[in-house]
Amino acid sequence: MGNPTRWATETGPEHSQWYVDRFRRMAADGVDLAGETRLLDTLVPPGSRILDAGCGTGRVGAQLAARGHTVVGVDADPVLVDAAHADHPGPRWLVADLTELDLAAAGEPEPFDAAVLAGNVMAFVAAGTEGAVLRRVAAHLRPDGVMAVGFGTDRGYPLADFDADVVGAGLRLEHRFATWDLRPWHDDADFAVTILRRPQM
Template identity: 85%
Template structure:
């Protein structure tokens, strides 16, 4: 692992366990936890190979797997990955630093048809590694594959910086929305969902 993530430095020692319990409770209550997966599912062909980057407890990847996709989820927090493995068997869940992502070394050499980066992941990576994270994600994709990224606009990672970092990573912006259910983007929105594309050579 590289530099400590904001997830580990900016939260308390019990935060990961609280996060696991929170989403287990939401699932038990019947909350809709698959909104991000519905959007990604609409962008890919049936049976796509999808990277869930910053998978957390696995809720997005599990919903995609239930729709027939092959999913590999990656997160730096072993507590969250353990919960994903326990609650959502089927996808492969791995502990890894997204800024140093090398899935071929973990036995996953085949490129992905899409990637999803949900749950404010980019605001929780180690400071200054955002461009590296996007670059490593892009390196695992087929040409023309979409990357869908969502995060709060008031969480310390400005959209202007994100737009620079996506270009550095070799990605281009295709769409931007204010929510995962595709509400129109406006400049004072407190959340941004951006569909990026890895250009065809």
Template identity: 75%
Template sequence: MGRPTRWVTDTKPGHSQWYIDRFRRLAAEGADLAGEARLLDAIVAPASRILDAGCGTGRVGAALAARGHHVVGVDADPALVESARADHPDLTLLVGDLAELDLPSAGEPEPFDAVVVAGNVMTFVAPGTEEEVLRRIAAHVRPDGPVVVGFGADRGYRLEDFDQHASAVGLRREQRFATWDLRPWQEDADFAVTVLRRPV
């Protein structure tokens, strides 16, 4: 792996286990954890091949798989991937730094129909790697495939920079919403869900 991610440098010891426990508790309580998956499912064809970039505990990938999609999840945190494998043994889950993403070398040579980047992943990658992360992601999606990215607009990664980085790697911004359930975007929104697309 390359430079340490902000998930490592900007969180307290035990953060990964706290995160695992939190989402297991929410799932046990019956919380709705599938909002991101519903959005993706609505914009892709049935049985699509989807990359869950920064898959964390696997909740988004599991919800997509339950809807009939083939999902490959990647996360830099081995503890999160281990918990995701325990909770969702049918998913394909890999440990990897998104700034070095090379899935053909990991036995996944086929391009993806879509990519989802949920859970503030873009604000947790290593500083200065954001454009490279988007470049690597774009290289794994087929032409005309959507890349849907959601993160808090107040978490240190400016939307203007994100838009510039996405454009620089050939991803065209198609839509932006304030939530995963498609509430209208406003400039003062504290969260952004952006639908990018790799042009044909």
């Protein structure tokens, strides 16, 4: 693993288990946790291969798998990946550092049709590694593959920096929204959902 993520350095030792318990409670209470999934499902054909990068407890990847997609989820936090294994059997869940992502070495050489980075993943990676994360995830997409990225605009990663890192990763920005349910983007929005494309070779 490379530099510790901000998830590890900016939260306490019990935070990961608190996060697991929180989403288990929300699911049990019937809270709608499928917004990201609905959007991703519209961007790809049925039976697509999808990378859930920064998968956390696996809620997005599991819902995508339930819709017929093949899902591989990766996260740097083993507590969250253990919860994904326990709560959502089916997809393949791996502990991996997104800045060094090499899924071919983990037995997943086939490129992905899409990738999703939900749940403020980009705001929790190690500071200064955001561009490397985008490059490594993009490297796992097939040409014309799509990536959906959502994070809070007040989380310490300015959108101008993100947009520059997008260009550096060889990706093309196609759409930006203020929510996962496609509310229009405006400059003072506190959340950004950006749809990116890996250009055709």
